[in-house]
Amino acid sequence: MALLGRTANGLFWMFRYIERAENTARLLDAGQRIALTNLSAEPDEWQSVLVSAGVEAAYAAKYQEYDPDTVVDFMLCDRDNPSSVRASLETARTNGRMVRTALSRELWEAVNESWLVIQRRLASPVTARELPAVIDLVKRQGALIRGTFQTTMLRNEIFDFCNLGAFIERADNTARILDVKYWLLLPEHSQVGSALDNFQWRSILRSVSAHRSYAWEYDGEYRAVNIIDFLMLNRRMPRSLAYCYTVIEESLKYLNRNYEVRHPCFETATEINQRLSDASVRQTIDGGLHEFIEAFIRDNNRLAQEIGQNYRFYPTA
Amino acid sequence: MNSFDEMLTANDEVREPYARFYEWFREQDADALGEKAGEAEAFFRRTGITFNVYGQEEAAERLIPFDLVPRIMAKAEWDNLAEGIEQRVTALNAFLDDLYHDQEIIKAGIVPERLITGNEAFLEEMRGFRPPGGVYTHIIGTDIVRCGENEFYVLEDNARTPSGVSYMIENRETMMQMFPELFSQNRVRPVETYPHHLRRSLAAVAPPACEGTPTIAVLTPGIYNSAFFEHAFLADQMGVELIEGSDVAEIDGRIQMRTTEGYKPIDVIYRRVDDAFLDPKVFNPDSMLGIPGIMEVYKNGGITIANAPGTGISDDKAIYSYMPEIVEFYTGAKAKLQNVPTWRCAEDDSLKYVLDHLEELVVKEVHGSGGYGMLVGPTSTREEREIFAEKLKKRPTNYIAQPTLALSTVPILVDGGLAPRHVDLRPFVLVSDKVRIIPGGLTRVALKEGSLVVNSSQGGGTKDTWVLRD
Numbered sequence: 189m190a191l192l193g194r195t196a197n198g199l200f201w202m203f204r205y206i207e208r209a210e211n212t213a214r215l216l217d218a219g220q221r222i223a224l225t226n227l228s229a230e231p232d233e234w235q236s237v238l239v240s241a242g243v244e245a246a247y248a249a250k251y252q253e254y255d256p257d258t259v260v261d262f263m264l265c266d267r268d269n270p271s272s273v274r275a276s277l278e279t280a281r282t283n284g285r286m287v288r289t290a291l292s293r294e295l296w297e298a299v300n301e302s303w304l305v306i307q308r309r310l311a312s313p314v315t316a317r318e319l320p321a322v323i324d325l326v327k328r329q330g331a332l333i334r335g336t337f338q339t340t341m342l343r344n345e346i347f348d349f350c351n352l353g354a355f356i357e358r359a360d361n362t363a364r365i366l367d368v369k370y371w372l373l374l375p376e377h378s379q380v381g382s383a384l385d386n387f388q389w390r391s392i393l394r395s396v397s398a399h400r401s402y403a404w405e406y407d408g409e410y411r412a413v414n415i416i417d418f419l420m421l422n423r424r425m426p427r428s429l430a431y432c433y434t435v436i437e438e439s440l441k442y443l444n445r446n447y448e449v450r451h452p453c454f455e456t457a458t459e460i461n462q463r464l465s466d467a468s469v470r471q472t473i474d475g476g477l478h479e480f481i482e483a484f485i486r487d488n489n490r491l492a493q494e495i496g497q498n499y500r501f502y503p504t505a
Numbered sequence: 506m507n508s509f510d511e512m513l514t515a516n517d518e519v520r521e522p523y524a525r526f527y528e529w530f531r532e533q534d535a536d537a538l539g540e541k542a543g544e545a546e547a548f549f550r551r552t553g554i555t556f557n558v559y560g561q562e563e564a565a566e567r568l569i570p571f572d573l574v575p576r577i578m579a580k581a582e583w584d585n586l587a588e589g590i591e592q593r594v595t596a597l598n599a600f601l602d603d604l605y606h607d608q609e610i611i612k613a614g615i616v617p618e619r620l621i622t623g624n625e626a627f628l629e630e631m632r633g634f635r636p637p638g639g640v641y642t643h644i645i646g647t648d649i650v651r652c653g654e655n656e657f658y659v660l661e662d663n664a665r666t667p668s669g670v671s672y673m674i675e676n677r678e679t680m681m682q683m684f685p686e687l688f689s690q691n692r693v694r695p696v697e698t699y700p701h702h703l704r705r706s707l708a709a710v711a712p713p714a715c716e717g718t719p720t721i722a723v724l725t726p727g728i729y730n731s732a733f734f735e736h737a738f739l740a741d742q743m744g745v746e747l748i749e750g751s752d753v754a755e756i757d758g759r760i761q762m763r764t765t766e767g768y769k770p771i772d773v774i775y776r777r778v779d780d781a782f783l784d785p786k787v788f789n790p791d792s793m794l795g796i797p798g799i800m801e802v803y804k805n806g807g808i809t810i811a812n813a814p815g816t817g818i819s820d821d822k823a824i825y826s827y828m829p830e831i832v833e834f835y836t837g838a839k840a841k842l843q844n845v846p847t848w849r850c851a852e853d854d855s856l857k858y859v860l861d862h863l864e865e866l867v868v869k870e871v872h873g874s875g876g877y878g879m880l881v882g883p884t885s886t887r888e889e890r891e892i893f894a895e896k897l898k899k900r901p902t903n904y905i906a907q908p909t910l911a912l913s914t915v916p917i918l919v920d921g922g923l924a925p926r927h928v929d930l931r932p933f934v935l936v937s938d939k940v941r942i943i944p945g946g947l948t949r950v951a952l953k954e955g956s957l958v959v960n961s962s963q964g965g966g967t968k969d970t971w972v973l974r975d
Contacts, residue, residue, distance in 0.1 A: 191764055192765075289746075
């Protein structure tokens with residue numbers, strides 16, 4: 189059966205938003221940890237959470253102060269913030285509803301139920317004390333959706349478009365976290381071993397749910413080179429840029445085989461992936477970490493657009 | 506009002522079709538059944554079996570309440586009904602073919618010409634055109650009410666885009682999940698084969714341009730349409746594409762859908778978009794829901810549209826009162842299913858009668874649906890009747906009136922056990938190479954005690970409907 193371009197688009201964005209809802213929750217989790225340490229006197233931490241989520245401008249348009257409660261509410265419940273947990277899930281579910289004929293009944297129900305449960309929870313304000321439980325709920329529903337996706341969906345092009353959406357979003361998210369905190373990882377900064385820095389680094393790892401796996405992969409010490417390697421280049425770390433591009437390239441390869449045509453987006457993806465394979469941590473730092481990440485975010489976006497064009501997500505005028 | 510109860514006789518004896526069910530019911534624990542009702546609601550909510558209510562921002566998706574007590578029909582009752590339905594839908598298609606060709610029925614003086622020409626449901630564009638297979642209305646939902654043991658009336662023919670079939674199937678699914686034992690105790694004919702029959706029916710009327718296995722698609726106005734769930738459900742169950750207007754374009758004389766691999770022609774389209782919005786090049790030019798150019802492709806044999814444009818003329822309320830004559834004219838036999846007696850307000854004597862008896866009658870607008878443009882005499886206030894009388898006098902041709910029918914009742918589950926409520930029935934009929942009628946249909950039930958309004962938009966619910974094998 190043929191797959192409509194609009195359906196492919198709906199699948200892609202449904203999974204981007206499912207991924208985004210969880211990323212937002214994870215950023216809040218990390219933000220709150222730092223706030224609780226009281227080591228940082230600056231309210232900057234909450235601001236950097238907003239920057240990492242790419243919603244700082246939208247926040248600033250609405251509020252002047254970076255008050256923790258306001259930031260949390262903006263990131264969790266605010267419908268004006270398209271990346272808030274609530275808005276993301278709503279968009280994911282709307283897309284899911286539109287493409288439900290392409291989903292297994294179990295997957296659709298997991299998405300619909302997650303939306304129902306979380307929306308109900310977020311209908312009333314979340315206090316600081318309740319925040320951990322809410323974040324946990326969001327992560328658990330995300331796990332339910334992903335698990336159902338993995339175990340009930342046919343491995344066809346529908347599966348591939350979902351994966352493309354999820355991993356392009358995830359790559360974008362990891363890159364943004366790095367971009368906001370890159371200065372911490374620069375050699376000229378490192379007051380290595382200071383309590384604050386340890387917490388900062390730990391928080392970076394926590395925001396990608398990887399503080400424990402880091403310890404397995406490297407020695408227990410937080411070193412800039414290892415953190416950069418872990419989040420960018422390590423292909424065993426499921427949220428690293430390189431891992432995301434392993435899945436992206438693979439998904440596009442399946443599509444090539446399925447449709448028996450190779451589109452420009454495939455070349456773009458292999459090129460980005462190659463860049464991640466060729467890079468070493470040292471080189472990346474010397475060549476400018478910030479510039480490297482900026483270029484990555486830009487190219488990742490370009491790839492998303494090319495996928496949309498090549499697989500006819502939208503009607504061409 | 507004395508209504509016929511489908512489960513109990515006047516002496517409170519349980520009628521035959523309900524015997525086994527009633528026995529089962531008496532053994533159930535009332536609280537447990539109440540819990541089951543809650544389970545059913547959670548199930549509908551989770552699967553997203555909802556309908557949209559226009560103009561409500563919050564909670565825009567509503568559930569149609571589901572009642573656990575099945576409505577049960579004996580084999581003989583159903584067989585009679587099915588025969589009558591088959592005769593009626595055959596006549597509807599013959600009537601449409603005649604109206605768009607020679608109009609013999611007008612020449613014979615049976616249906617007045619003024620009701621056809623100038624009626625906006627009659628499409629000039631269809632004149633002289635015969636759709637593939639000669640079928641005009643492929644999917645019909647005949648609304649039937651029962652007033653006595655052997656007294657069934659057709660209330661409406663719904664020959665345009667009847668909805669509700671997804672509820673028929675999901676209601677059965679829910680019942681089978683909750684009370685599997687009921688289905689081993691009773692021999693109930695299946696309804697879940699509907700999508701399979703629908704697909705076959707549609708494939709059997711492929712257009713001349715079709716090569717090989719027909720490609721079928723369901724056309725929906727989109728996720729904000731009140732029946733979107735059903736559109737998605739049917740496409741899913743048939744294994745066909747669910748498309749919106751923006752997914753397709755007219756290319757090389759075919760209607761083609763934009764897929765991830767480029768454009769692919771569609772052979773048969775089951776459209777759930779009204780005539781007026783179907784083709785902005787021909788009908789409403791502002792329509793964003795339709796497919797520009799589809800009418801031309803259609804007339805050149807490039808696509809089959811189900812139901813055909815212009816079928817609305819056959820279920821028009823102004824035509825309804827002529828149905829017994831229409832059936833006889835085309836089938837050569839008396840109509841097996843009765844019409845509800847109807848006063849045409851366009852006729853002076855009838856108008857006078859209607860105005861004198863407003864408090865007993867149901868007055869309906871000729872163009873309109875959903876129960877909004879109507880007056881239910883017995884439950885109306887004096888003021889409402891006065892306002893309606895003015896409307897009637899101003900534009901009598903706009904209205905018909907019918908007696909308030911004593912709709913039959915079927916029990917529903919209430920706190921204290923069972924209580925009778927009024928019901929109607931919408932069986933679903935497929936017309937193609939042959940007529941396929943799914944045994945049962947959608948039973949709508951007025952949940953409020955004494956109420957006769959079964960519409961889901963006004964507090965109606967639904968029930969699983971059983972037709973027994975023996």
